[in-house]
Amino acid sequence: MSKPFIALCPEITRSHALHLIDWLEDECVIRYLSDSRQVSRFIEQAIDRVQLPILTHLFNQGGRFFMAYNRHDVPVGFVRLVPSGSDCEMVLVIGDRDNWGRKLGSCAIQEGMKLAFFEMRADRLIAKIHADNTRSVNAFLRNGFVLESQTPTLRSFTLTSTRYMQRLRDRAASDGNAIYVTEIDQARLRQLVALEPETSIFELEHEIERAIVVDAQHVASHVVTMNSRALLRLNDEKLEVDLVYPEDADDNAGKLSVCSDIGTAILGYKAGDAIDWRTANRTQHIRIEQVLYQPEAAGHFHL
Known part of the structure; x- marks a missing residue:
């Protein structure tokens, strides 16, 4: 069986935007996303307002937006990285439900970490996850994030660049x-x-x-x-x-x-x-x- 694979691609096309709208209208996908309706409306307005094939500049306002592709070059989700000083927050969605349970979310987290720490030079990466979103919580914990704070509905996890680099090197010997x-x-x-x-x-x-x-x-x-x-x-x-x-x-x-x-x-x-x-x-x-x-x-x- 092939190992899970995700690549994060920065170019966002009109076709991608339509994929995003479909995902953000799926109740199972948006169950734990607090601003999904707002994002969906923004995308619809962008498509109507801007008659261009490439919409990357619209999606990168206030952060970096990436489509998540599988090894067959099919978009299956997205990652958004939002810098705030030396911190960076990650938002992750695997929108294609047929790909749930295949560890693609964990792969997307790893690619997001690489971008945040090596390209964006963040000191700390943050993930804010709904308390009931067990799948996402476990994926971030497996990738070295630690719980920093929580409320009855929201958990905040963090990963420092120092911890990330240490885990990267420690994992080398056991990595297939x-x-x-x-x-x-x-x-x-x-x-x-x-x-x-x-x-x-x-x-x-x-x-x-x-x-x-x-x-x-x-x-x-x-x-x-x-x-x-x-x-x-x-x-x-x-x-x-x-x-x-x-x-x-x-x-x-x-x-x-x-x-x-x-x-x-x-x-x-x-x-x-x-x-x-x-x-x-x-x-x-x-x-x-x-x-x-x-x-x-x-x-x-x-x-």
């Missing part, structure tokens, strides 16, 4: 989706991230921080390290690529920057691993067929 980087690669990649615009490669920063760090002389020979060459199956196409630093990138020669979507996606994985990774327009299904060359295995520690 673990990746590996060498100490040398980690140091160079951290320098690279520090020199880039603050949020432009937050996905790469997340991968570096969640990786299991190993000595360059002991890394397994079938792991994709920096400057490795790998044979990939990208959707239905086989592709041979080198994973390189940005200054060495050349798409025509198959040299993929680690800052590119596919480059970030394959970093640290090993032969036989399969990855679903959302790029700008679609979810890519990637399998590492073979590591053809790895500098460490060849004794080329200077690369």
